[in-house]
Amino acid sequence: MLHLDSGFDLRPARAEDAAKIAWWMAQPHIRQWWHQDWSVERWAQELSEQTAGEHSIPCVAAVDAEDFGYVELYRVRHDRLAEYYPSDENDWGVHVAIGDVTRVGRGLGRRLLRALSDALLGSDPDCRRVVAEPDIDNTQSVRAFAAAGFVGQGELQLPEKTALLMVRTRTVEA
Template sequence: MTSFELRPAGPSDAPRIALWMSQPHIRRWWHQGWSVERWAQEIEQQAAGEHSTPYVVAADGEEFAYVELYRVRHDRLAEYYAYGEEDWGVHVAIGDVARVGQGLGRQVLRWLADEVLRTEPDCSQVVAEPDIENTPSVRAFAAAGFVQHGELQLPEKTALLMVRTRAV
């Protein structure tokens, strides 16, 4: 069983995150192949706000992914579905190319959703909006207990609203 750890990202993580986000399997979907400096600014900006918190995730002690957990009520996603006031959203990018395609995505997604639901008692659901064409991501969310709740036409993509509730 893989053990996961989540820690807040800081500006010192910007070189690693910039490298991860420049990987073709991430850049295609995230469109954030930014410079180290731009990532340091993004991390500081997120950490200072109420909308989203950036994290680095480790599996068995090895950091391998970038995660953003966000309050849907502060996100543009709130314009696209009847959100609950305490809904949380999640974005995940597995940056370590050696870890891609091994089922780690579904494991970390299930773990993250479980952690949010455990630590946020008023939250009834965790949501995500992967690009409908990002089949590996959609499959990972489904395998982690997220259920499709229809398509969303966002400005930059057609997304699937994926929802994980406490009942799973």
């Protein structure tokens, strides 16, 4: 369990979390952007594979001891994103989803994203940047990342979407 600023806790997601994550992923506000409305079994397998691999760390985010969201922290050098911008060896990437729709649009996302990126930059001295690639049409996500100190660095044409590359550096304050 990792304690972040603003009272957030982050723990690695395990196969036992698959039912909760599958339920979150089926919610329309998440399904629309994540397109990972999978069965519990597929999520259990996905979590096991990510945990065993080098690519990413699946996590459950909590506040006041209540799980509310799913986060993937990924090493850009192991991700397809590395092919789309001049990444550094130590760049980290973030995917995020707030499961409960009643918690969305109330500032929780920006606080989590700031606390998360602060923690990544703080714990990995070689990391200069934390990045994200929200769909350019996902205004809510783009605005939450911007409010957390991420700066838009241009459009990326990914296979399934046009994304905005958003970058949080050590030096940018917002």
